[in-house]
Amino acid sequence: MMNLNPETLQKIDEVIPHYPVKRSAVLPLLHFVQEEHGYISDEAIEWIASRLEIQPINVYELVTFYPMLRRKPIGRRHIRVCRTLSCALMGGYRTCAEFQRQFNTGLGGVSPDGEVTVEFVECLASCGTAPVVMIDDRLHENVDPAKARALSQEIKAAAPAAGSR
Amino acid sequence: MPAPEQHRLIFRHIDEPGYSNDLACYLRSGGYEVLRKSVRRRPEELVDEVKKSGLRGRGGAGFPCGVKWSLLDRKSGKPIYLIVNADESEPGTFKDRYIIHKDPHQLIEGIMITCFANRVERTYIYIRGEFPEGAKILERAIAEARAANFVGPDILGTGYGCEIYLHRGAGAYICGEETGLIESLEGKRPYPRIKPPYFPAVLGLYQCPTIVNNVETICHVRHIADMGGDAFSKIGTPNNTGTRVLCVSGHVRRPGYYEFDVGRLTMGQLLNEVCGGPLPGRKLKAVIPGGSSAKVLRFGERYKGRRKVGAEMVEYDWGVEDIPMDFDSLAMVGSMGGSGGVIVMDDSVSMVEALGNINAFYSHESCGQCTPCREGSLWMQRITARMAHGGARPEDGALLKSVADQIAGRTICAFGEACAWPTQSFVAKFGDEFAAFGRQKDRPRSDAEPELV
Numbered sequence: 001m002m003n004l005n006p007e008t009l010q011k012i013d014e015v016i017p018h019y020p021v022k023r024s025a026v027l028p029l030l031h032f033v034q035e036e037h038g039y040i041s042d043e044a045i046e047w048i049a050s051r052l053e054i055q056p057i058n059v060y061e062l063v064t065f066y067p068m069l070r071r072k073p074i075g076r077r078h079i080r081v082c083r084t085l086s087c088a089l090m091g092g093y094r095t096c097a098e099f100q101r102q103f104n105t106g107l108g109g110v111s112p113d114g115e116v117t118v119e120f121v122e123c124l125a126s127c128g129t130a131p132v133v134m135i136d137d138r139l140h141e142n143v144d145p146a147k148a149r150a151l152s153q154e155i156k157a158a159a160p161a162a163g164s165r
Numbered sequence: 166m167p168a169p170e171q172h173r174l175i176f177r178h179i180d181e182p183g184y185s186n187d188l189a190c191y192l193r194s195g196g197y198e199v200l201r202k203s204v205r206r207r208p209e210e211l212v213d214e215v216k217k218s219g220l221r222g223r224g225g226a227g228f229p230c231g232v233k234w235s236l237l238d239r240k241s242g243k244p245i246y247l248i249v250n251a252d253e254s255e256p257g258t259f260k261d262r263y264i265i266h267k268d269p270h271q272l273i274e275g276i277m278i279t280c281f282a283n284r285v286e287r288t289y290i291y292i293r294g295e296f297p298e299g300a301k302i303l304e305r306a307i308a309e310a311r312a313a314n315f316v317g318p319d320i321l322g323t324g325y326g327c328e329i330y331l332h333r334g335a336g337a338y339i340c341g342e343e344t345g346l347i348e349s350l351e352g353k354r355p356y357p358r359i360k361p362p363y364f365p366a367v368l369g370l371y372q373c374p375t376i377v378n379n380v381e382t383i384c385h386v387r388h389i390a391d392m393g394g395d396a397f398s399k400i401g402t403p404n405n406t407g408t409r410v411l412c413v414s415g416h417v418r419r420p421g422y423y424e425f426d427v428g429r430l431t432m433g434q435l436l437n438e439v440c441g442g443p444l445p446g447r448k449l450k451a452v453i454p455g456g457s458s459a460k461v462l463r464f465g466e467r468y469k470g471r472r473k474v475g476a477e478m479v480e481y482d483w484g485v486e487d488i489p490m491d492f493d494s495l496a497m498v499g500s501m502g503g504s505g506g507v508i509v510m511d512d513s514v515s516m517v518e519a520l521g522n523i524n525a526f527y528s529h530e531s532c533g534q535c536t537p538c539r540e541g542s543l544w545m546q547r548i549t550a551r552m553a554h555g556g557a558r559p560e561d562g563a564l565l566k567s568v569a570d571q572i573a574g575r576t577i578c579a580f581g582e583a584c585a586w587p588t589q590s591f592v593a594k595f596g597d598e599f600a601a602f603g604r605q606k607d608r609p610r611s612d613a614e615p616e617l618v
Contacts, residue, residue, distance in 0.1 A: 018330040021371060023352035031294075031333055058352070065354050066335035067529075068294045084256045085457055085522045086414035086508055088617045097614060122338065122526055123256040124295050127414035127506065128421045137297040 002047040008036045012051070022052045026059055030069055039070040067121070074117035075110045077155050080134040081143075083120040086127035091144060095131045096120055098145040102152035115159050168434035169425065172400070174408045175260075175384045176424045179267050186302055188309040191270035197315050199391040203278045204323045211282035215386060217394030219406035223260075224250055224341070224379030225456060225504045226579075227492040230386070234283055234376060236366035243373040247285040248350065248365075249276060251292040251299075251380045252334055252341040255456035256526060257506025260410040260422055261380040265292070265299040269306035272380055273329065275387040277315060280327045282386075283376060287328050291346050294335040303331055338530035342578050343377040345532065356534040357578035381410060402428035405491035409502075413440050415509035416447065428494065432462075433486025436509060447511040451595075452485060454495050455503025457523050458583035460590035462488070468498040500590075514617075516595040517557070517602045520565075520587060521549035521618030527584035535576040541568050542584040549588075553618045557603035562592045565599070 004012075015028045029048045034040055040063050049056040063069045081087075081096040096107075099118045105111035107120055126132045129141035133151070140151060178184045178194060191197070203211060216231030237245060249272070253261040264272055276288055292300050307329050310316040318326040332350055339345045344358035347370050362368055369375025378386075385407055389397045398406045405427040414420045418441030425435075436442065436449065443449050449464045468483045472494075481497075488494055492502040510519060528546035533539045545568050552561055569588040572581045592599055 021351065024332075024350060026352040027335060027349065028333065031335070052352075054352075061354055062335075062352075065532075066294075066337050068336035083522075084526050085519065085617075086257055088522050089415045089508075089510065089514065089519075093615050093617065121295075121336070122529055123254060125253045125259045125262050125293070127257050127259050127508070128412060130414055130420075134295070139298070 002033075002043060004033070004036060008032050016052075023054050023058070026052055026054070026062060027066075030059070030062065034069060038073045041071075073110070075115050076159070077116045078134075078136055079116050079118045079155075080121045080124070081118065082122070082124040082126075082130070082132050084123040084127075087124075087131040090130040092131035094145050095133065095143050095148050098148040099133075099152060102149060113159070116155060166434070168438040169429050171424055171439075172408050172426050173424045174388050174400075175264065175271070175381060175410055176422060178271075179263050179422075184267070186267055186269055186306065188270060188306070188313060191268075196270050197274055197310075197313075199387050200274050200277050200281075200315060201321060203390045204281055204321055204325065208282045208284060211278065211390055214389050214394035215282070218385075218389040218397040219394075219404065220382065220385050220389060220397065221405070221492060222379055223381035223385070223409065223505065225255060225501075227502060230378065230382055233366065233378070236364070237283060237376065238367045238374040239284075241367075241374060244287065245283060245285050246370045246373055246375040247276065247280055247283065247288040248343075248346065248370065248375060248377045249288065249290040249380060249383055250341060250343065250346060250377055251290050251296075252338075252346065253296075253380070254293055254338040254341045255458065255504040255506055256523075257412060257414055257453065257456050257508040258504040259412050259414075260505060262296065262299065263422060264380055264384060265296065266302055269303050270310065271384050271387060272303075273306055273310050273316065275383040275385070276329060277310075277320065277327065278390045279376070279378065279383055279386050281320075281325060285327060285376070287330070289330050289332050289350055289370075291332050291334060291340065291350060293340070294333050297333075300331060300333055307331065337532075338526075339532040339578075339580060342580065345578065346377065347375065354532070356532055357580070359577050401426045402489070402491055404493055409490070409505055411435060411490060411505050411507055413507045413509065416444055416449070416511035416514070417509050418442060418444060420509075425490070428489045428491030430490050431486060432488045432490060432507075433484075435490060435507065437486070440509075443511050447513060449509065450512045450514060451510045451516065451519075453500075453506075453508040453510075453587075454488075454490070455501045456506040457508060457526065458586055459495075459503045460500040460586050461594060462498065462500055463594040466594065470497060472497060515553075515602075516591055516598050517549060518553045518617040520591040521546070521553045523587045524549045524584075525618060527580075527587070531580060531584065535581065537572045537575045538581045538584060541572040544568050545584070545588050550618055552599075552602055553615070559600050559603050561603070562596050562599035566592045 016025045033044045045059045049059045103111035103116045133140045133143045220230040221227040334340045340349045340355045345355035349355035365375040409427045410424045462485045471478045495502045524546040528542040531542045569585040573585040
């Protein structure tokens with residue numbers, strides 16, 4: 001049995017009837033599970049498949065397709081830097097490199113302190129305020145390296161003290 | 166000639182001080198009055214208004230909205246669905262973001278008028294996964310509208326009912342393609358469907374007749390229902406009616422969103438006057454006029470031919486600055502108005518690297534269903550990345566072209582064209598730069614920190 005909190009289970013129960021065919025709810029369910037667990041485990045794939053009366057492969061094939069779905073946990077905070085043309089023209093690559101330096105981490109991994117995952121993602125649709133960065137669910141605009149350093153400091157300051165985790 | 170004034174129809178309230186995205190504010194600004202008026206009319210009248218308006222889709226293809234609606238199979242007896250395409254994923258485009266975040270009720274009112282006109286009883290808004298805040302705002306707005314009987318089982322006491330549900334994507338560009346979107350909504354991998362037979366108007370969501378319209382298009386429907394199709398058709402220019410939100414990004418002093426009557430503004434007015442021109446000390450080099458898949462235009466080149474003005478055919482001889490920003494003019498110069506995303510590059514940009522950036526996007530986003538696109542987009546990405554990182558050869562331009570030429574027209578969906586057009590146009594227009602790239606003394610070293618690719 002999957003370990004999901006009651007709010008997630010309620011959201012799942014509410015969303016399934018939005019569709020005449022249960023299978024349509026697979027993407028919403030994957031979102032809900034990932035929001036709670038941070039990633040999609042084998043167990044989650046099996047559970048979602050049985051909840052929607054489809055085969056596990058029908059869930060797995062989506063997890064491997066959609067860039068936002070993950071098979072592994074990420075850092076406590078998720079930094080997504082836009083890589084696409086308008087942001088790159090305005091210095092997005094330098095912004096991304098700055099975040100990596102600040103947390104001593106490569107792309108897609110978890111920083112040594114467990115604090116962040118830095119990712120390069122494709123167009124975030126805010127090209128007029130490039131370069132843009134999403135930190136968790138929040139969009140930050142005009143993020144040059146100086147602003148990247150300031151945002152990194154905020155993340156570090158908000159981190160739980162080492163040892164208290 | 167000075168640029169005309171902005172005409173803000175869709176973005177009227179976007180930057181208005183004190184304007185918020187809740188129902189109370191929308192109602193204070195006259196919100197849902199058009200819906201009230203519309204549900205007292207015959208649905209066919211509303212469809213006719215949209216046909217008369219000449220509205221063309223704002224998502225990318227510019228297909229006439231009224232025609233799309235009239236293709237619906239209304240005899241099948243199956244339910245008709247509306248899907249609002251809020252996947253906004255064409256690089257350079259960011260108009261729907263502001264509508265969703267700042268004026269969601271305008272979209273909902275447009276949806277309900279569209280639904281009433283087409284007897285739709287269920288709508289899905291497919292919103293891209295990268296808009297989590299937008300999704301929350303829309304969820305709240307839908308709930309507010311439902312509580313006020315603008316959405317739900319009995320709209321404004323008419324007995325007509327329609328539900329709106331939000332469906333979040335998960336970061337895949339291909340879900341902006343309407344049949345890929347439908348597959349995604351059905352819970353499958355978003356592999357686009359082949360047409361024929363899978364025209365959404367006949368065999369769409371759950372094999373039922375389906376309308377798929379862009380967010381901005383749906384908002385225009387609200388204004389057409391308000392002012393009438395004839396009045397709307399007088400805004401803009403013939404065959405390019407209404408207003409259009411242009412999203413400008415890249416190397417200009419004032420990037421951002423601007424709304425103008427379609428075709429009343431030239432590229433030069435947009436970039437030099439409205440957006441303040443190039444950055445200090447720089448010159449404009451190239452512009453992509455309609456989202457990153459549109460063919461690039463090179464400053465300094467001339468476009469000549471004959472075009473129809475009123476009833477007459479007249480000669481035109483345009484520089485990039487002279488091109489009117491409408492669907493037909495941009496098509497005449499070999500590019501497209503697409504999604505309205507204008508990406509500007511100045512003389513600091515290496516076209517090889519810029520193409521490398523674009524190719525990285527399309528190779529990442531190819532769904533992998535059709536071989537020419539899956540393999541071709543990948544090879545174009547590899548070649549341009551190799552060039553950008555020190556391994557350029559003089560023959561690479563020709564090699565790139567040969568790959569691109571084998572993709573367009575050989576795939577199930579228009580992604581094949583979308584990924585081939587940048588390479589074809591960059592190489593055609595900046596071939597000298599591609600040829601010289603390998604010989605350049607100052608070409609990027611393989612260990613240099615990447616700037617664009």
